[in-house]
Amino acid sequence: MEIEQLSHGLSDRLPALVSVALFTIAVYIVSSLWNEKSTFPLLGADDGNATQRRKEYMTNAAKLYQKGYEIFRHQAYRMTTLNGERIVVPLEALEELRSMPDDVVDNVIGLNREIESKYTGLVNESGFAAHMVRSDLTRSLNRINPELAAEAEQTVHEVLGPCDDWTPQVAFNQLLRVVAIVSGRIFLGPDLCRREEYIYASTMYTVDVFKAVRKLKAWNQYLRPIVQYFIPELKTLVEHRRKARAFLAPVIEERKEAMKNGGDLSDDMLQWMMNKAESNGVSDGRLAELQLDLSLAAIHTTTMAVTDILCDIVIRPDLVDELRAEIKQVMGNHDGVLTTQALYEMKLLDSVMRESQRWNPISQSRFPRYIAKPVTLKDGTQIPAGMFIETAIGPVNHDPKLYPEPDVFDPYRFHDLRNATKPDPINYKTREQYQFVTVTKENMGFGYGKHACPGRFFAANEIKLIMIHILLQYNLRMPNGATERYSRVVQGAHEAPNPTIKIEFKRVQSTT
Numbered sequence: 441m442e443i444e445q446l447s448h449g450l451s452d453r454l455p456a457l458v459s460v461a462l463f464t465i466a467v468y469i470v471s472s473l474w475n476e477k478s479t480f481p482l483l484g485a486d487d488g489n490a491t492q493r494r495k496e497y498m499t500n501a502a503k504l505y506q507k508g509y510e511i512f513r514h515q516a517y518r519m520t521t522l523n524g525e526r527i528v529v530p531l532e533a534l535e536e537l538r539s540m541p542d543d544v545v546d547n548v549i550g551l552n553r554e555i556e557s558k559y560t561g562l563v564n565e566s567g568f569a570a571h572m573v574r575s576d577l578t579r580s581l582n583r584i585n586p587e588l589a590a591e592a593e594q595t596v597h598e599v600l601g602p603c604d605d606w607t608p609q610v611a612f613n614q615l616l617r618v619v620a621i622v623s624g625r626i627f628l629g630p631d632l633c634r635r636e637e638y639i640y641a642s643t644m645y646t647v648d649v650f651k652a653v654r655k656l657k658a659w660n661q662y663l664r665p666i667v668q669y670f671i672p673e674l675k676t677l678v679e680h681r682r683k684a685r686a687f688l689a690p691v692i693e694e695r696k697e698a699m700k701n702g703g704d705l706s707d708d709m710l711q712w713m714m715n716k717a718e719s720n721g722v723s724d725g726r727l728a729e730l731q732l733d734l735s736l737a738a739i740h741t742t743t744m745a746v747t748d749i750l751c752d753i754v755i756r757p758d759l760v761d762e763l764r765a766e767i768k769q770v771m772g773n774h775d776g777v778l779t780t781q782a783l784y785e786m787k788l789l790d791s792v793m794r795e796s797q798r799w800n801p802i803s804q805s806r807f808p809r810y811i812a813k814p815v816t817l818k819d820g821t822q823i824p825a826g827m828f829i830e831t832a833i834g835p836v837n838h839d840p841k842l843y844p845e846p847d848v849f850d851p852y853r854f855h856d857l858r859n860a861t862k863p864d865p866i867n868y869k870t871r872e873q874y875q876f877v878t879v880t881k882e883n884m885g886f887g888y889g890k891h892a893c894p895g896r897f898f899a900a901n902e903i904k905l906i907m908i909h910i911l912l913q914y915n916l917r918m919p920n921g922a923t924e925r926y927s928r929v930v931q932g933a934h935e936a937p938n939p940t941i942k943i944e945f946k947r948v949q950s951t952t
């Protein structure tokens with residue numbers, strides 16, 4: 441039956457597949473010719489052909505980037521990745537590249553390759569979402585913080601439950617729901633953020649995108665035009681977008697009426713986007729899809745960060761106590777109110793978040809960009825147009841010159857640097873550059889340059905609020921008395937906390 445279906449499907453698609461195959465072969469030949477002419481040294485040139493190097497990258501990307509960092513520390517080199525060949529540029533080149541205009545160092549084409557947008561249908565052309573996050577969301581943080589804090593408190597309690605005794609929970613799934621609802625409060629407002637249709641879409645869209653991307657990247661890029669027809673998640677993504685449009689159509693209609701008639705307007709991302717939609721040529725359908733795009737950028741990334749932080753602290757009970765003490769002390773100084781200033785003052789929590797991000801990058805590479813026009817760097821390096829570049833962050837995060845004793849998880853590392861009780865190895869202009877949200881070339885957890893993550897200020901507050909309410913409401917422990925940190929899952933450059941791991945929670949007994 442399955443074979444019958446497959447052959448039926450194949451005969452329907454044969455003409456398309458043949459054209460795609462011919463195109464693929466042509467691209468492959470052109471690209472091989474270019475590679476032969478490339479002057480950049482190739483990492484692992486003696487380790488086999490491109491297919492073998494790609495296979496090695498699939499399981500050992502971190503080691504390969506480390507090797508590249510050691511051999512070509514101040515020089516650009518070529519590397520075979522799951523996205524084909526990349527030029528890996530050294531840190532010092534980033535200073536120059538980041539200030540070049542977008543029509544020279546293009547962010548969109550680079551990111552589109554990362555997320556396989558040609559096949560996943562993810563649109564990243566306008567920068568509208570990034571603009572909205574940068575302008576309206578980040579500027580509203582002080583105003584929306586009380587809402588965010590209340591939502592975090594309620595949602596953590598609802599999702600993790602009473603836990604009168606030690607209760608094992610699949611950390612990632614539970615946190616995904618918490619993050620979806622808390623973020624949704626600001627994206628869509630207090631009612632819609634709790635609707636199951638929203639929660640399902642905002643969490644599963646991301647899951648299906650990742651599944652589709654993972655399946656696509658398991659194949660050589662030249663085979664992806666054909667393989668796409670056999671990846672069901674790609675069809676699911678189309679369905680997600682259709683449902684999102686249908687779900688939000690009446691909401692958008694109602695809000696438009698209110699805008700026309702001078703009614704009360706909501707104070708959330710959908711409304712802020714609607715206020716600017718017309719002047720930016722954004723249709724109602726696209727507005728709905730943008731909510732999915734926003735979920736994709738915001739919800740999984742934030743969930744991974746919180747899960748990794750929990751994995752780091754659950755094996756350090758003293759640290760849990762110290763974090764709680766800081767939270768209580770700062771809250772005491774602010775009459776129990778979690779203002780943005782109070783969050784800023786939680787420097788140990790901030791330091792733990794940054795140390796966790798240093799240890800647990802979600803990708804070994806950063807700054808995926810497309811060179812649209814030829815570039816010549818100050819040291820004479822020439823990067824021809826048509827090349828994809830990136831930089832490695834794993835080895836930077838563990839460089840002893842930048843982070844002394846890099847292989848120690850030091851929760852106080854950035855706390856002490858900010859308080860100037862430790863010498864600053866990087867010699868930043870201000871110690872505040874050791875905050876979680878500060879992007880530098882030595883700290884690229886949120887990317888680098890003008891397209892660095894605009895949502896990081898919101899993410900930082902959200903992560904802190906969720907962590908605060910977990911720590912205030914629950915005790916944590918590893919199942920079966922385990923003391924080792926959970927390992928993460930790896931595919932090529934991408935790394936994530938294991939989504940199946942369990943952490944045990946028990947409600948903190950009230951002392952009053």
Ligand code: HEM
Pocket residue numbers: 547569570573577734737738739741742745802806807808885886887888889890891892893894895896898899
């Ligand atoms: C811990 C959580 C997060 C992490 C680790 C993260 C990481 C990143 C990274 C690495 C980039 C690419 C930057 C570059 O290429 O230089 C990015 C871009 C982006 N992120 Fe985040 N992000 C997080 C949370 C969020 C949140 C909460 C939002 C929205 C509220 C958001 C919205 C965006 C947008 C719109 C872009 C595209 C920026 C552009 O194209 O100019 N992110 N993020």
